[in-house]
Amino acid sequence: MIAMRIVVPVKQVPDLVEELELNSEGSDIDREFVKFVANEWDEQALEEALLIKEAVGAQVSVVAFDEPDVDQTLYTALARGADEAVKLTGAGDGWLSTAERSRLLAQWLSGQSYDMVITGVQASDDLDGQLAGTLGGLLGVPHASVVVGVEPGSGSVTVTQELAGGTVVRTEIATPCVLGMQTARQAPRYAPISRIRQAMSAGGLESVEAPGEATGPTDGIELLRLYPPEKAGRAEMISGDAPAVAERIVEILASKGLVKL
Amino acid sequence: MGNDVVVVVEHDGGVVSDTTFELLGKGRELADAWGGRLVAALFGEPELAGELGAADVVRFAAGAELGGYCPEAWEALLLNVVESVGARLVLIGTSTVGMDLGSSLAARWHAAPLSYVVALRADGDQLLATSQIYAGKLLADLRVTAPRVVVTHIGGLLPSDAGRRAGSPAREEIDPGVLGSLKSAFKERRVPDGGGVDITAAPMLVSVGRGIAGQDNLELAQEVADALGVPLSASRPVIDQGWLPKPHQVGKSGKKVKPKAYLAFGISGAPEHLEGMRNSELIIACNTDPSAPIFDVAHYGTTVDLFDLLPELAERLGD
Ligand SMILES: Cc1cc2nc3c(=O)[nH]c(=O)nc-3n(C[C@H](O)[C@H](O)[C@H](O)COP(=O)(O)OP(=O)(O)OC[C@H]3O[C@@H](n4cnc5c(N)ncnc54)[C@H](O)[C@@H]3O)c2cc1C
Numbered sequence: 001m002i003a004m005r006i007v008v009p010v011k012q013v014p015d016l017v018e019e020l021e022l023n024s025e026g027s028d029i030d031r032e033f034v035k036f037v038a039n040e041w042d043e044q045a046l047e048e049a050l051l052i053k054e055a056v057g058a059q060v061s062v063v064a065f066d067e068p069d070v071d072q073t074l075y076t077a078l079a080r081g082a083d084e085a086v087k088l089t090g091a092g093d094g095w096l097s098t099a100e101r102s103r104l105l106a107q108w109l110s111g112q113s114y115d116m117v118i119t120g121v122q123a124s125d126d127l128d129g130q131l132a133g134t135l136g137g138l139l140g141v142p143h144a145s146v147v148v149g150v151e152p153g154s155g156s157v158t159v160t161q162e163l164a165g166g167t168v169v170r171t172e173i174a175t176p177c178v179l180g181m182q183t184a185r186q187a188p189r190y191a192p193i194s195r196i197r198q199a200m201s202a203g204g205l206e207s208v209e210a211p212g213e214a215t216g217p218t219d220g221i222e223l224l225r226l227y228p229p230e231k232a233g234r235a236e237m238i239s240g241d242a243p244a245v246a247e248r249i250v251e252i253l254a255s256k257g258l259v260k261l
Numbered sequence: 262m263g264n265d266v267v268v269v270v271e272h273d274g275g276v277v278s279d280t281t282f283e284l285l286g287k288g289r290e291l292a293d294a295w296g297g298r299l300v301a302a303l304f305g306e307p308e309l310a311g312e313l314g315a316a317d318v319v320r321f322a323a324g325a326e327l328g329g330y331c332p333e334a335w336e337a338l339l340l341n342v343v344e345s346v347g348a349r350l351v352l353i354g355t356s357t358v359g360m361d362l363g364s365s366l367a368a369r370w371h372a373a374p375l376s377y378v379v380a381l382r383a384d385g386d387q388l389l390a391t392s393q394i395y396a397g398k399l400l401a402d403l404r405v406t407a408p409r410v411v412v413t414h415i416g417g418l419l420p421s422d423a424g425r426r427a428g429s430p431a432r433e434e435i436d437p438g439v440l441g442s443l444k445s446a447f448k449e450r451r452v453p454d455g456g457g458v459d460i461t462a463a464p465m466l467v468s469v470g471r472g473i474a475g476q477d478n479l480e481l482a483q484e485v486a487d488a489l490g491v492p493l494s495a496s497r498p499v500i501d502q503g504w505l506p507k508p509h510q511v512g513k514s515g516k517k518v519k520p521k522a523y524l525a526f527g528i529s530g531a532p533e534h535l536e537g538m539r540n541s542e543l544i545i546a547c548n549t550d551p552s553a554p555i556f557d558v559a560h561y562g563t564t565v566d567l568f569d570l571l572p573e574l575a576e577r578l579g580d
Contacts, residue, residue, distance in 0.1 A: 016396055016529070019552060029395070102368070121360070124396045124531075128376035129355075129413075130364035137368025142333045142444050146357040146514075158448060161332070162514055163357050166453040166507050167273060169330050174444035180360070182514075183501050220373045220407020224389075229400055229554070235546060235562035245563045246573035249524075249545055252561060256543060258465060258522050259489065259578060 004058040004115040004152065004175075006049040009105055010042040010077065012067040013125045026226055031068075031095060038073040041120025047184035048150055049118050050081045056152050058115075059083045063108070065091050065101070071205060078199040079191035087207045092214030100214045102134035107211040109139060115175040116157065121146055121182040132180030142173050145180030263347015264297030269339060270313065271358050272305070274452070277312055280354035280416030285315040286423025287381060287414070288352050292317075294383035297349070301430065302342045304335050314428030320346070322435045329450035332361050333443050336369075341439045343370055343409075350388065351411045355532075356513065359413040372409035377532060379415050396531045397554040417517075417536055458508050460494045465522040468511060468538070470496040472527015472548065472567055476504040481571040482526060488578035494518065496528050512537035526567040530555025 014020060015035040023030045049060045061084040062077040064070045074085040091104055109117065122129035129145065136143025148168065149160035158172045159179060238248045253259045266288040271278040285301065292299040301316035303309060305327035310319040320342045327334055339362060343351055351366065353359035355377055367374035379400070380391040388405040390412065460466060467486040473479060479493070486493045493509060500510040511518055513533040523541035528534060530546070530553055538544070539558045546559035547567050556562045563570065 014395065016398060017550060020395060020398055029399070099374075125394065128392075128394070129360040130367075130374055130376060133361060133364030133366075134368045134374070137365040143361075143365055144332045144445075145361040161330070161357060161361070163273060163330065164278075164514060165273075165516060166510070166514070167450065168453075169450045170448040171331050171333075172446045172448055173333070177444075187502055220405060220410070221375065222404040222406060224402040224404055226394075226399055226401050228398065228552075229557050235544075235556040235559035237551075237556075238561055238563045242565045242569035242573045245547075245565050245570055246577055249561070249563075249574060250577045252543075252545065253465075253522060256521065258543075 004052075004056070005113060006052060006058050006060050007109065007112065007114045007117045008042070008046050008049050008060065008062045008077075008082070009117065009119050009131070010046070010062055010064045010073055011039050011101070011123055012036040012064075012070050012073060013039045013123050016124055022226060027223060028095075028226070036068040038076070039120050039123040041122055041181060043120075043188040044184045045118040045120045045181040046077055046080065046082065047186065047188040048181050049116075050189070051185055052150060052152055053081065061086060063088065063105070065096060065104075065210065067095070074205055075196050075199045076191050078204050079195040080189055085205050087205055088210040089207050090213065091210035096214055098128070098130045098134065102131055102138060104210055104212055106135055106138035109135070111211075117176075117178040118150075119178065119180050121180040129180065132178050136178040139178065141176050141178060143178040143180070144171060144173060146182045147179045148183050149185060150179060263349055264292070264295040265300050265346045265348045266292040266295075266297055267300045267302055267343055267346065267348045267351045268316070269351065269353040269358065269362065270301050270303045270309065271354060271356060272309055275306060275309070277309055278354065278356075278416070279421045280356065280414075282315075282421035282424035283416065283419035284352040284354065284414060284424065285313065286421065287419055289315050289423065291350060291381070291383050291388070295349070295386065298346070300342065300346050300348070302339055304338050305329070307432075310430070310432055312425075313430060314426040315424045316428070316430045318346070318431045318433060320433050320435055322437065322440075324437075326447040329447050330358065331445060331447040333445040334440055334447070336362055336365055337439050337443065338435055339366055340369055341435055349409055353411070353413050354416045355413040356416065363411050363413040367411040370409060370411070372411045373405060373407035374411050375403065375405070376413045377415060378412050379418055381412065381414065393532055396529070397535070397557075398552065415532060415536060417539065453507055458492050460492055460509060460511065461516050461518050463491045463518075463520055465489055465491045466494045466511070466518060466520050466524065467491060468494040468496070468523060468525045468528060469499055470526065470528030470534075471498040473499065473504075474527075476502070478568070479504060481568065481575070484575040485524070485571055485578060488575055496531075496534050525555055525559070526571065528555055529553045530558065
């Protein structure tokens with residue numbers, strides 16, 4: 001029997017802990033000095049794929065576009081237990097919109113055999129949870145997003161999706177399908193630096209020409225302005241060191257009658 | 262091209278969500294501006310149509326298994342609705358259902374997807390939208406010229422009263438044949454047990470996020486909570502790591518809370534978190550990152566280290 005193949009698309013996102021500056025045209029963030037990190041939800045997707053591999057056997061392929069520091073992310077995936085890492089090159093300089101990312105990935109996937117594509121539920125830049133659904137729609141296969149559990153069967157998987165307030169629904173879905181992973185059954189495993197180095201020196205990263213190039217922003221949506229939220233509604237910042245701040249917080253709570261001084 | 266606006270009705274356990282009413286209100290405004298109809302798409306629980314008076318038409322599908330939510334079934338029904346009415350705009354909440362259906366509907370209906378929308382208005386025959394990006398650190402004002410657009414809108418930002426109207430919309434059943442060749446089957450719907458704590462009933466909450474950096478450190482926050490006599494709550498990553506049980510989670514996929522005071526430690530203020538607590542009467546946030554979006558909704562803020570602040574607070578609040 002041929003083992004199941006699971007494809008996990010991953011991407012790099014700006015580290016949101018750092019200050020985001022706009023470029024001189026104000027049309028995008030300035031990507032020059034931004035630190036890029038792996039999208040945290042992609043790590044959930046990879047973890048679930050690896051758990052399935054361990055339980056029932058599967059070939060896990062990780063795929064990414066050529067983005068800043070993406071090699072590190074791909075080698076980390078190999079060190080965690082992925083079988084294959086593919087880097088799609090030549091799609092364009094730097095950043096791809098969701099629409100283009102989905103279109104190019106769908107094109108690449110249609111030339112591949114796969115049972116499941118597991119994406120992260122969303123990326124914290126402007127992907128906003130559109131990849132799993134868009135891929136499903138473009139590939140013409142069923143999809144489910146906000147997934148918190150995957151039970152592989154034969155020719156199908158039973159997925160658990162989380163609705164509001166922790167209510168969950170379970171659905172059996174025929175494979176091939178696309179799943180957007182919210183939370184894997186266990187926290188993403190740690191890959192020791194030594195193993196990442198090993199993966200790097202083994203050089204298991206496969207570079208493949210992307211099936212096309214970026215063609216520009218989404219049709220029919222014009223960006224008028226990009227800006228940080230108004231400062232007007234912002235919090236009054238309490239100054240001083242921790243004891244002074246604690247003092248003030250207690251005062252505020254007392255003034256509302258919430259604690260007694 | 263039509264001018265109809267379609268709102269997807271979300272319901273859970275026979276109750277229509279507040280966000281649905283908010284969107285019905287907004288949908289009414291836009292449909293009126295463009296001279297189109299407001300169409301409510303209701304899958305499962307057809308008796309809920311009686312609450313959808315803001316709409317001109319309710320397109321519904323019956324079937325108990327639909328009520329539990331099955332992505333492929335809902336997608337097939339929704340595609341049928343948007344194609345059979347003259348829709349130009351579909352509105353869904355940025356919920357699981359919205360995230361799940363919005364993008365795939367856009368791909369299959371050849372529409373432009375807009376997500377994490379926080380504001381929408383008609384500008385003549387066009388649509389202006391504001392979207393949150395970078396987890397709320399930036400806003401994008403957008404002009405939509407696409408003839409078809411699917412919007413997922415953040416809940417809790419619009420008045421829901423606008424959508425709660427009496428009326429008797431036409432009821433039209435969707436041809437069940439639409440569900441003929443599905444590759445998925447609904448299995449079950451499970452509601453979690455409460456686990457003893459009800460954070461929605463607490464007068465104050467001490468809430469911790471990923472900044473707490475480890476389960477052992479929860480003790481520091483617990484001491485403050487104990488001194489105040491209130492429970493701990495948390496952001497999703499704290500729950501996902503297993504540091505606190507699910508009933509303690511605040512946010513879109515957790516509980517919506519509105520305490521007299523919400524004290525947030527090491528929480529960045531991602532849109533999904535804000536959705537659950539932004540209406541608290543008083544919000545005090547501690548975060549070492551001065552640009553953390555939590556400070557946009559907090560009344561008071563501090564950038565001191567939570568590991569320095571929590572013991573100081575415990576000391577002053579303990580008797
Ligand atoms: C479909 C979906 C549903 C979701 N539902 C929810 C939900 O219901 N609730 C929810 O919370 N999230 C939810 N999320 C997750 C959400 O997107 C964010 O990932 C999450 O809210 C971030 O949690 P956080 O603020 O604790 O962590 P982070 O974003 O990592 O923020 C940690 C913060 O701590 C600060 N910090 C670090 N160290 C210190 C220190 N020593 N002192 C002070 N501050 C410090 C940092 O500056 C940072 O801002 C959902 C996501 C999706 C996709």
